Amino acid sequence: MAAFDQELDASGLNCPLPILRAKKTLNSMASGQVLHIIATDPGSVKDFDAFAKQTGNELMESKEEGGKFHFLIKKS
Amino acid sequence: MEQKKLAIIATKGSLDWAYPPFILASTAAALGYEVQIFFTFYGLQLLKKDLALEVTPLGNPGMPMPMGMDKWFPVLGLTLPGMQGMMTSMMKAKMKKKGVASIEDLRELCQEAEVKFIACQMTVDLFELNPAEFIDGVEYAGAAAFFEFAGESDICLYI
Numbered sequence: 001m002a003a004f005d006q007e008l009d010a011s012g013l014n015c016p017l018p019i020l021r022a023k024k025t026l027n028s029m030a031s032g033q034v035l036h037i038i039a040t041d042p043g044s045v046k047d048f049d050a051f052a053k054q055t056g057n058e059l060m061e062s063k064e065e066g067g068k069f070h071f072l073i074k075k076s
Numbered sequence: 077m078e079q080k081k082l083a084i085i086a087t088k089g090s091l092d093w094a095y096p097p098f099i100l101a102s103t104a105a106a107l108g109y110e111v112q113i114f115f116t117f118y119g120l121q122l123l124k125k126d127l128a129l130e131v132t133p134l135g136n137p138g139m140p141m142p143m144g145m146d147k148w149f150p151v152l153g154l155t156l157p158g159m160q161g162m163m164t165s166m167m168k169a170k171m172k173k174k175g176v177a178s179i180e181d182l183r184e185l186c187q188e189a190e191v192k193f194i195a196c197q198m199t200v201d202l203f204e205l206n207p208a209e210f211i212d213g214v215e216y217a218g219a220a221a222f223f224e225f226a227g228e229s230d231i232c233l234y235i
Contacts, residue, residue, distance in 0.1 A: 014175040016103040020185055023106035041175070054107045 002060065004036035004072060005029065011040045011068065018044045019051055022073065026057065029075050034060065037071040044069055080104075082111045083226035085234045089118030091129035091164060091179070092139075096235050097122070098182035104231075105189035113186075114222045116196035119235075120203070123195060123210045127179055130164040142166055187213055194221065 008025050010018035018039045025035055037048070045062060048071045052059035061072040082104040086097040097119075101111045115123055122129070133139045133154050153159070171178075177185075187193070197216045200207065207214070226232050 012175045014177075016099050016106070017175070017177050020102055020106050051107065 001036070001063075001070065002072060003034065005033040007036045007038070009038045010044070011038055013039070014041050015043050015047065019047055022048070022051070022071075023055075026073065026075050031075055033075050035073045035075065037073065039069045039071070040067070042069070044071075048073070080107075080109045080231075081225065081229040082109045083222070083229040083232045084111070084113045085222070086113050086115045086119035086122060087117050087235065089121030089129065091131045091167060093235065094122050094127075094129050094179045095182070097233075098179060098186055100233065101191045102182055102185045102189060105186065105191050109230075111186075111189075111191040112194060112222075112225045113191060114194045114196065114217075114226075116199050120195055120199055120205060120210075122179070122183070123193060123214055125209060125211050129179060130160050131167045132160050133163055134160075142170075183211070187211075 006025060006029060008021055010021050013021070018037065018041055022035065022037050029035060037044075039048075041047075045064075048062060049059060051057070052073060056076040058074040058076065059071060060074055061070070063070050082101065084097050084101060088094070097113055101113055104111050121127075131139070133141060134151075193211075193214045195207075195210065195214050195216050197218055199205070200216065207216070
Protein backbone atom coordinates (compact mmCIF):
# COMPACT_ATOMS: atom_id res chain seq x y z
CA MET A 1 0.00 0.00 0.00
CA ALA A 2 1.24 3.45 -0.96
CA ALA A 3 2.16 6.10 1.58
CA PHE A 4 -0.56 8.09 3.29
CA ASP A 5 -0.80 11.17 5.50
CA GLN A 6 -3.69 10.25 7.77
CA GLU A 7 -5.50 7.11 8.79
CA LEU A 8 -9.14 6.56 9.71
CA ASP A 9 -10.28 3.29 11.26
CA ALA A 10 -13.99 2.92 10.53
CA SER A 11 -14.06 -0.77 11.48
CA GLY A 12 -17.38 -1.90 12.94
CA LEU A 13 -19.22 1.17 11.64
CA ASN A 14 -22.13 0.80 9.28
CA CYS A 15 -23.55 2.93 6.47
CA PRO A 16 -23.32 5.92 6.24
CA LEU A 17 -20.80 6.43 9.06
CA PRO A 18 -17.60 5.40 7.20
CA ILE A 19 -18.37 7.95 4.47
CA LEU A 20 -19.32 10.69 6.94
CA ARG A 21 -16.18 10.15 9.04
CA ALA A 22 -14.03 10.10 5.92
CA LYS A 23 -15.55 13.34 4.70
CA LYS A 24 -14.94 14.97 8.08
CA THR A 25 -11.32 13.83 8.14
CA LEU A 26 -10.74 15.00 4.56
CA ASN A 27 -12.08 18.43 5.53
CA SER A 28 -9.19 18.82 7.95
CA MET A 29 -6.58 17.76 5.38
CA ALA A 30 -4.74 19.74 2.71
CA SER A 31 -5.18 19.30 -1.02
CA GLY A 32 -3.01 16.46 -2.36
CA GLN A 33 -2.80 14.66 0.99
CA VAL A 34 -3.80 11.01 1.15
CA LEU A 35 -6.24 9.42 3.61
CA HIS A 36 -6.14 5.70 4.41
CA ILE A 37 -9.53 4.35 5.49
CA ILE A 38 -10.10 0.94 7.05
CA ALA A 39 -13.65 -0.40 7.05
CA THR A 40 -15.52 -3.65 7.67
CA ASP A 41 -18.82 -2.68 6.01
CA PRO A 42 -18.93 -4.57 2.66
CA GLY A 43 -21.14 -1.80 1.25
CA SER A 44 -18.27 0.64 1.70
CA VAL A 45 -16.51 -0.72 -1.42
CA LYS A 46 -19.12 0.66 -3.80
CA ASP A 47 -19.79 3.64 -1.53
CA PHE A 48 -16.20 4.95 -1.52
CA ASP A 49 -16.05 4.52 -5.28
CA ALA A 50 -19.23 6.59 -5.61
CA PHE A 51 -18.01 9.10 -3.02
CA ALA A 52 -14.80 9.68 -4.95
CA LYS A 53 -16.60 10.09 -8.29
CA GLN A 54 -19.05 12.60 -6.89
CA THR A 55 -16.67 14.68 -4.80
CA GLY A 56 -13.71 14.75 -7.18
CA ASN A 57 -11.36 13.22 -4.59
CA GLU A 58 -9.31 10.46 -6.19
CA LEU A 59 -9.76 6.86 -5.04
CA MET A 60 -6.16 5.68 -5.51
CA GLU A 61 -6.61 2.20 -4.12
CA SER A 62 -9.43 -0.05 -2.94
CA LYS A 63 -8.72 -3.56 -1.70
CA GLU A 64 -9.71 -6.25 0.73
CA GLU A 65 -7.08 -7.61 3.07
CA GLY A 66 -7.46 -9.78 6.14
CA GLY A 67 -11.24 -9.47 6.14
CA LYS A 68 -11.09 -5.67 6.09
CA PHE A 69 -11.48 -3.12 3.33
CA HIS A 70 -8.77 -0.56 2.69
CA PHE A 71 -9.14 2.64 0.72
CA LEU A 72 -6.67 5.35 -0.23
CA ILE A 73 -8.26 8.67 -1.10
CA LYS A 74 -6.32 11.67 -2.29
CA LYS A 75 -7.91 14.99 -1.45
CA SER A 76 -8.60 17.10 -4.53
CA MET B 77 -20.40 22.88 -11.39
CA GLU B 78 -23.42 24.22 -9.55
CA GLN B 79 -24.13 22.68 -6.17
CA LYS B 80 -26.75 19.90 -6.33
CA LYS B 81 -29.80 20.08 -4.11
CA LEU B 82 -31.74 17.41 -2.22
CA ALA B 83 -35.20 18.09 -0.78
CA ILE B 84 -36.77 15.59 1.61
CA ILE B 85 -40.22 15.51 3.20
CA ALA B 86 -40.14 13.48 6.43
CA THR B 87 -43.63 12.39 7.47
CA LYS B 88 -43.09 9.41 9.75
CA GLY B 89 -42.32 9.36 13.46
CA SER B 90 -41.18 5.82 14.24
CA LEU B 91 -37.64 4.70 15.02
CA ASP B 92 -37.20 2.69 11.81
CA TRP B 93 -38.61 5.41 9.56
CA ALA B 94 -36.46 8.05 11.24
CA TYR B 95 -33.39 6.55 9.54
CA PRO B 96 -33.94 7.16 5.80
CA PRO B 97 -34.24 10.98 5.99
CA PHE B 98 -31.21 11.44 8.26
CA ILE B 99 -29.02 8.85 6.47
CA LEU B 100 -29.75 10.29 3.04
CA ALA B 101 -29.46 13.91 4.16
CA SER B 102 -26.12 13.44 5.95
CA THR B 103 -24.67 11.42 3.07
CA ALA B 104 -25.84 13.90 0.45
CA ALA B 105 -24.28 16.72 2.48
CA ALA B 106 -20.99 14.76 2.56
CA LEU B 107 -21.19 14.49 -1.23
CA GLY B 108 -21.56 18.24 -1.51
CA TYR B 109 -25.33 18.61 -1.82
CA GLU B 110 -27.28 21.45 -0.29
CA VAL B 111 -30.00 19.68 1.72
CA GLN B 112 -33.30 20.64 3.30
CA ILE B 113 -35.65 18.38 5.23
CA PHE B 114 -39.25 19.46 5.65
CA PHE B 115 -40.76 17.75 8.71
CA THR B 116 -44.50 17.39 8.69
CA PHE B 117 -47.14 15.48 10.64
CA TYR B 118 -45.54 12.58 12.59
CA GLY B 119 -42.14 13.46 11.15
CA LEU B 120 -42.04 16.37 13.61
CA GLN B 121 -41.30 13.83 16.37
CA LEU B 122 -37.83 13.55 14.85
CA LEU B 123 -37.05 17.13 15.87
CA LYS B 124 -37.64 16.68 19.59
CA LYS B 125 -34.67 17.17 21.91
CA ASP B 126 -35.65 14.05 23.81
CA LEU B 127 -36.42 11.44 21.21
CA ALA B 128 -38.83 8.72 22.30
CA LEU B 129 -39.04 6.91 18.97
CA GLU B 130 -40.31 3.35 18.90
CA VAL B 131 -40.84 0.56 16.41
CA THR B 132 -43.98 -1.50 16.13
CA PRO B 133 -44.50 -4.81 14.35
CA LEU B 134 -48.24 -4.06 14.22
CA GLY B 135 -49.47 -3.65 10.68
CA ASN B 136 -45.95 -4.37 9.47
CA PRO B 137 -45.62 -7.98 8.31
CA GLY B 138 -42.22 -7.13 6.82
CA MET B 139 -40.53 -6.61 10.16
CA PRO B 140 -38.21 -9.51 11.00
CA MET B 141 -39.07 -10.82 14.46
CA PRO B 142 -36.32 -12.17 16.71
CA MET B 143 -36.46 -15.72 18.08
CA GLY B 144 -39.43 -16.71 15.94
CA MET B 145 -41.64 -14.44 18.00
CA ASP B 146 -44.11 -14.03 15.17
CA LYS B 147 -44.83 -17.74 15.48
CA TRP B 148 -45.51 -17.61 19.22
CA PHE B 149 -47.13 -14.19 19.21
CA PRO B 150 -49.45 -13.85 16.25
CA VAL B 151 -50.96 -10.45 15.53
CA LEU B 152 -53.11 -10.20 18.66
CA GLY B 153 -50.14 -11.07 20.87
CA LEU B 154 -48.30 -8.06 19.51
CA THR B 155 -50.90 -5.79 21.11
CA LEU B 156 -49.93 -6.96 24.61
CA PRO B 157 -48.80 -4.13 26.91
CA GLY B 158 -45.04 -3.72 26.84
CA MET B 159 -44.61 -5.48 23.51
CA GLN B 160 -43.79 -2.27 21.61
CA GLY B 161 -41.27 -1.21 24.23
CA MET B 162 -39.64 -4.61 24.12
CA MET B 163 -39.41 -4.61 20.32
CA THR B 164 -37.90 -1.12 20.48
CA SER B 165 -35.19 -2.11 22.96
CA MET B 166 -34.36 -5.20 20.93
CA MET B 167 -34.11 -3.13 17.74
CA LYS B 168 -31.88 -0.55 19.44
CA ALA B 169 -29.60 -3.26 20.85
CA LYS B 170 -29.30 -4.84 17.41
CA MET B 171 -28.48 -1.51 15.77
CA LYS B 172 -25.77 -0.80 18.31
CA LYS B 173 -24.26 -4.25 17.81
CA LYS B 174 -24.19 -3.77 14.03
CA GLY B 175 -22.51 -0.37 14.21
CA VAL B 176 -25.57 1.54 13.01
CA ALA B 177 -25.55 5.12 14.24
CA SER B 178 -28.21 6.39 16.62
CA ILE B 179 -30.79 8.85 15.32
CA GLU B 180 -29.39 11.47 17.69
CA ASP B 181 -25.91 11.05 16.16
CA LEU B 182 -27.13 11.15 12.56
CA ARG B 183 -29.25 14.21 13.28
CA GLU B 184 -26.28 15.97 14.81
CA LEU B 185 -24.09 15.04 11.83
CA CYS B 186 -26.76 16.55 9.56
CA GLN B 187 -26.72 19.79 11.52
CA GLU B 188 -22.90 19.91 11.49
CA ALA B 189 -23.08 19.53 7.70
CA GLU B 190 -25.54 22.44 7.52
CA VAL B 191 -28.57 20.41 6.50
CA LYS B 192 -31.51 22.75 7.00
CA PHE B 193 -34.40 21.48 9.15
CA ILE B 194 -37.81 23.00 8.48
CA ALA B 195 -40.84 22.26 10.66
CA CYS B 196 -44.31 22.44 9.16
CA GLN B 197 -45.96 25.32 11.01
CA MET B 198 -49.45 24.00 10.32
CA THR B 199 -48.76 20.63 11.98
CA VAL B 200 -47.07 22.32 14.94
CA ASP B 201 -50.31 24.28 15.47
CA LEU B 202 -52.55 21.31 14.73
CA PHE B 203 -50.96 18.99 17.27
CA GLU B 204 -50.18 21.86 19.66
CA LEU B 205 -46.52 20.90 19.72
CA ASN B 206 -44.20 23.03 21.82
CA PRO B 207 -41.25 24.44 19.80
CA ALA B 208 -39.29 24.62 23.07
CA GLU B 209 -39.16 20.82 22.93
CA PHE B 210 -37.45 20.91 19.54
CA ILE B 211 -33.71 21.05 18.97
CA ASP B 212 -32.13 24.41 18.14
CA GLY B 213 -31.74 25.59 14.58
CA VAL B 214 -35.18 24.56 13.31
CA GLU B 215 -37.02 26.92 10.98
CA TYR B 216 -40.80 27.12 10.68
CA ALA B 217 -42.55 27.41 7.35
CA GLY B 218 -45.30 26.12 5.10
CA ALA B 219 -45.82 24.36 1.80
CA ALA B 220 -44.94 27.35 -0.37
CA ALA B 221 -41.54 27.68 1.30
CA PHE B 222 -40.88 24.00 0.67
CA PHE B 223 -41.59 24.41 -3.05
CA GLU B 224 -39.21 27.33 -3.29
CA PHE B 225 -36.35 24.94 -2.51
CA ALA B 226 -37.86 21.69 -3.86
CA GLY B 227 -38.64 23.32 -7.21
CA GLU B 228 -34.94 23.89 -7.75
CA SER B 229 -33.82 20.54 -6.32
CA ASP B 230 -32.17 17.75 -8.29
CA ILE B 231 -33.66 15.05 -6.07
CA CYS B 232 -36.89 15.28 -4.10
CA LEU B 233 -37.98 12.48 -1.75
CA TYR B 234 -41.16 11.87 0.20
CA ILE B 235 -40.46 9.63 3.17
